[in-house]
Amino acid sequence: MKIGFIGLGNMGAPMAANLALRHDVTGFDPVARPADLTLADSAADAARHADVVITMLPDGKVLQAVAAQIHPAMQQGAVHLDCSTVDVDSARAVAAQAQARGLLAVDAPVSGGTVGAANGTLTFMAGGPRAAFDQVQPLFAIMGQKAVHCGAAGNGQAAKICNNMILGVTMIATCEAFALADKLGLDRQAMFDVVSTSSGASWSINSYCPAPGIGPVSPADNDYKPGFAAELMLKDLRLSQTAAVAADADTPLGAAATALYADFVETEDGAGRDFSAMLPRFASRQRP
Numbered sequence: 418m419k420i421g422f423i424g425l426g427n428m429g430a431p432m433a434a435n436l437a438l439r440h441d442v443t444g445f446d447p448v449a450r451p452a453d454l455t456l457a458d459s460a461a462d463a464a465r466h467a468d469v470v471i472t473m474l475p476d477g478k479v480l481q482a483v484a485a486q487i488h489p490a491m492q493q494g495a496v497h498l499d500c501s502t503v504d505v506d507s508a509r510a511v512a513a514q515a516q517a518r519g520l521l522a523v524d525a526p527v528s529g530g531t532v533g534a535a536n537g538t539l540t541f542m543a544g545g546p547r548a549a550f551d552q553v554q555p556l557f558a559i560m561g562q563k564a565v566h567c568g569a570a571g572n573g574q575a576a577k578i579c580n581n582m583i584l585g586v587t588m589i590a591t592c593e594a595f596a597l598a599d600k601l602g603l604d605r606q607a608m609f610d611v612v613s614t615s616s617g618a619s620w621s622i623n624s625y626c627p628a629p630g631i632g633p634v635s636p637a638d639n640d641y642k643p644g645f646a647a648e649l650m651l652k653d654l655r656l657s658q659t660a661a662v663a664a665d666a667d668t669p670l671g672a673a674a675t676a677l678y679a680d681f682v683e684t685e686d687g688a689g690r691d692f693s694a695m696l697p698r699f700a701s702r703q704r705p
C-alpha cells in the first residue's frame with residue numbers, strides 16, 4: 418500500500434517506522450525529520466498518490482488545517498485515517514469534508530502511548546464507514562494489537578474520551594483512597610491486596626498501581642516519569658467536558674476530575690509527571 422503519514426512526533430514517528438517495514442511510506446512534519454523515513458516537502462505532497470493518508474496531530478484545529486491541505490491532493494477513493502485525539506466535532510467535520518470530495522474517512526484514536534507505538538501494540542477505536550475500516554485493517558494490524566469499529570464518524574473519538582474520563586476518575590479515586598488509608602494507618606500492600614481483589618478493583622490499581630513498590634511495575638516505580646503524562650490526561654478530560662456540554666450530558670465526576678488535573682498540571686507540580694502522581698499529591702495534603 419502507498420501511505421502518506423503526516424505528524425511525525427512522539428507517536429507518529431514510531432508508527433510510521435513500523436508501517437515502513439511493510440509498505441511504501443512518505444512522511445511529512447514541519448519540525449520533526451526522522452532519518453529512517455522517506456520525507457515529502459509538504460503535507461499535500463505526502464498525500465498525493467497515497468492509498469491511505471494517516472494523520473497524527475496535536476489537536477482538532479491542526480487536524481482541520483491539515484485536512485484542508487491534503488484532501489484536495491488525495492486521489493478519489495483514498496482513505497484519510499486520523500489517529501490523533503481530537504474533539505468529536507472536528508472529527509465529524511473532517512469526515513464530512515472528506516466524503517464531499519469522494520474520499521473515505523476514519524477517526525481512530527489510540528491507547529497504548531509511546532511504548533505501544535514503538536512496539537506496534539496500540540489499541541485503535543475507530544469511527545467511519547465499515548468498508549473504510551476494513552480497508553485499513555491491515556495497517557491497524559501492523560501498528561497495533563486490537564482495533565474496534567465503534568460506528569459512524571466521530572465514534573472513535575467518543576469511545577476514547579469516555580474511556581479516559583473513566584480512567585481519570587478511577588485514578589483519582591484510587592489515589593485519594595490510598596492517601597486516606599495512609600492516614601488511617603493501613604499498610605499500602607494490605608490496601609492493594611484487598612482492593613485489587615475486591616469491588617474497588619479497577620485498571621488504575623490492578624494494572625497501573627499508583628503506589629511505588631506495590632503491584633505490577635508502573636510509572637510510580639520510576640519516580641512518576643510518564644507513562645501517560647498528567648497533561649495528556651488533562652487534554653482528554655477537557656475533550657470529555659467539551660463533548661458533554663455539546664451533548665447536554667451530566668458528568669459531575671468527569672468535571673471534578675478535569676478541575677483536579679487542571680490544578681495539578683497548571684498550578685501545582687504535575688506538569689511532566691505521570692497522571693498517577695496524584696497519589697503523592699493527595700498524600701501530602703490536608704483536608705481543605
Ligand code: NAD
Pocket residue numbers: 423424425426427428429445446447448449460473474475476479482483500501502503527528529530531644645649652
Ligand atoms: P507530538 O506533539 O509529539 O507530535 C505532534 C506532531 O505534529 C509534531 O511533530 C508536530 O510538529 C506535528 N505538527 C504540528 N502541526 C503540524 C502541521 N500543520 N502539519 C504537519 N504536522 C504538524 O504529539 P504526540 O505525543 O505524537 O501525540 C499525537 C496525538 O496522539 C495527540 O492527539 C495525542 O493526544 C495523541 N496521543 C498521544 C499519546 C502519548 O502518549 N503521547 C497517547 C495516546 C494518544
